[in-house]
Each structure stands twice: as structure tokens, then as C-alpha cells.
Amino acid sequence: MMFNNITLIIGAGLSGSVIARLLAERGEKVTVIEQKNHIAGNIYDYIDENGICIHKYGSHIFHTNNEIVWRFLNKFADFNTYMHKVVAIIDGIETTIPFNLNTIHDVFPKSLADRLEQKLLDKFEYNSKVPILEFQKQDDKDLKFLAQYIYEKVFLNYTTKQWGQSPENIDGYVTARVPVYISKDNRYFQDKYQGIPQKGYTKMIENMLKHPNIELKLNTKYSSEEFSGYKRIFCTGSIDEFFNYKYGELPYRSVEFRFETFNREFYQSNAVVNYPCNYDFTRIHEYKYYLNDKSNKTVIAKEYPSAFVKGINERYYPIVNEQNNELYKKYKNEVPKNVHFLGRLGDYRYYDMDKAAERAINLFEEIINAKS
DSSP: OOEEEEEEEEOOSHHHHHHHHHHHHTTOEEEEEOSSSSSSGGGOEEEOTTSOEEETTSOOOEEESOHHHHHHHTTTOOBOOOOOOEEEEETTEEEEESOOHHHHHHHSOHHHHHHHHHHHHHHSOTTEEEEHHHHTOOOSHHHHHHHHHHIIIIIIHHHHHHHSSOGGGSOHHHHTTSEEEESSOOOSOOOSEEEOBTTOHHHHHHHHHOSTTEEEESSOOOOTTTTTTEEEEEEOSOHHHHTTTTTOOOOEEEEEEEEEEESSSOSSSSSEEEOSSSSSSSEEEETHHHHTOOOSSEEEEEEEEEEOOTTTSOOOEEOOSHHHHHHHHHHHTTOOTTEEEOHHHHHTSOOOHHHHHHHHHHHHHHHHHHHO
């Protein structure tokens, strides 16, 4: 069939929904197909039988400094003022992550903590973030000790569990996400805008896709035979799958979430507690904290990283390194002019939600400007 006046979008997650809405508002007819039985992709959430909003695919906290992205998303959802904090169990002590000046005083004796804090303030600018692999390059004896302590107790084991390989083999863009923070700010993010949609991410995406120019088809997998003839295609799925793996599979990490319900108000002291050195899971999520849900029960999810296996589990995180980037470029060079890839899977890049939305908005602008 020919659909010369219709744009096809593969994937009803954040990236696909943003560009679908932008095109629809411009007057274009858009068909969105989604192979899952629900919209919103990995930011999908739902209210369970206990009245708790569950993030099915792990905790998602929106944060950005991009005012354009913030204002766009606020057209489809009202956000609360939740500011995310993460704690970790280090040497049996519950303390703040990323490792900051408060963490030092939690895990070390006062005399040592005072000395380390002063040396950090002498060497680094206050409120600066230093990537852990960069922080290891210290000359001072005390700071060398601190760097090695953080590396072993916070970074090494957690990263190895998360990625299935040592930190040195992982792209610096990823490892820089776990810095040493020369500050007493316990928030995980310092962005100007932070929060969670008060009616959930799924409702936000539902509102985004609610437009007369958008047709949505769930439980629908892309095939080149069935969906040929569209004037253009935006694909948020994996680029290797789009081309039937002609050059081989791009590697990903996956995650399994094991949910448990407890007959108590809270299970832990915080929405997310990391376990860098203990257990096979990396962290425990407790969902009541995000929207302040009221229930005499609570739901947690233990997060177990694993290798992605096609047909067995979900793709979550691209494993970005030089070899995999070269494979991605092979596929990218095959892309026809009327096909565009975006999102974590399409771009084979580790995006936060705001960056995924920003990428969709920028791609839309590029296409519109090219036509004008």
C-alpha cells in the first residue's frame, strides 16, 4: 500500500510521541505503531491494586535545564516538585550517592573526614563534579586513599554488575555519570526543572498522542513489507533490527525487575537505595515516594542487570564503545533519505528523558527548516 501523505513512527515511547505530536500540530497525518500492548515505552507506569503508581521499567525522574523541553512537556502534564535523592549502603552505613562531602562525614571518623574535606576544597572548585576515573589521578596521599576507597566501595562493583565489565572498558560518557561531587548538595540531579507527572508518565504520553492527525496501533510490529510506501519513517526501535541484523547484533544490557509487596507503610528510607558491594541486584526502588501515594502497603522492585538476549528480555542500555560505534555506523550508512532514527535504540546512545525529548524536537526542527 502507498501512504504518500502519511508519516510512520515506529515506537510510542517518549521520543516517538514527541515527534508525532509536533508533526501532527503542523498538520501532518501520522501513524504510530507500537509492538508492546501499551504506550509510553520504558517510562510506562500504572496504578496498581494498592493505589500506588508503579514504574514498570524502573524509576524515572524527569530533570532538565532545557526550558524548551520543560515547557513542551508541561503542555501534556502537571509535574510535582519531587527532587530525587539516592542513598547507598557502604560498609553497612546508609549514605548519600553521588559521593559528596556529606558522604565523607558519614563513612569516615571525624578527624579523617575533616582533613579530606579541606584537601578537596583546596584542590577543587566547590559544587564541581569530578568523574571517578579522573578523580583517581591524585598525588596527595589522603586523596589517593579517598579515590581508591570510592572506586572500590561505590563505583567498581556497581559498574561491573550494571555493565558486565570493568569501568575502564566503558565509554567515558557513561562513567562520567557517576562523579565525585564536591558539594553538600544531596540531590542526585542539580537541574533547574525536576519532577514527575502528577498523573504519571503514561497519562502524559496519552495526552501527547491525543490528536486528530495521529493514529495509534498497539501490538503492531514493523515489517518493511507491510509498512512500505510512507512518505517518511521515524524509527525509535533498534537500528540493527530494522535492517534485519545484516551486519550483526548491536550489544545491549538488560534489566530484570522483581517486584514484592509488603504489608507495611514503607520498606526503606528512600525511593532508591543502591547496593554497590552486596547482593546480585544493584538497587531497590520503592515507588510510593514519587507521588506521595497513600496506602497501608508498599511495593518495591529489586533491579538485576543482565545481558540482553534477543527474544528473551528487553534492550535497556546501549553498550557504547569504539567497536560497537563502528557497527552502528555501518547501519547508519544504510539509512534511506526518508528514514530517521532517534531515541536510545535508534541513536544507540544513552539518553536521559530530557535529552530524548530534545533530540526529537531538534530533529523535527531540522526537517522543517530543510523543507522551508
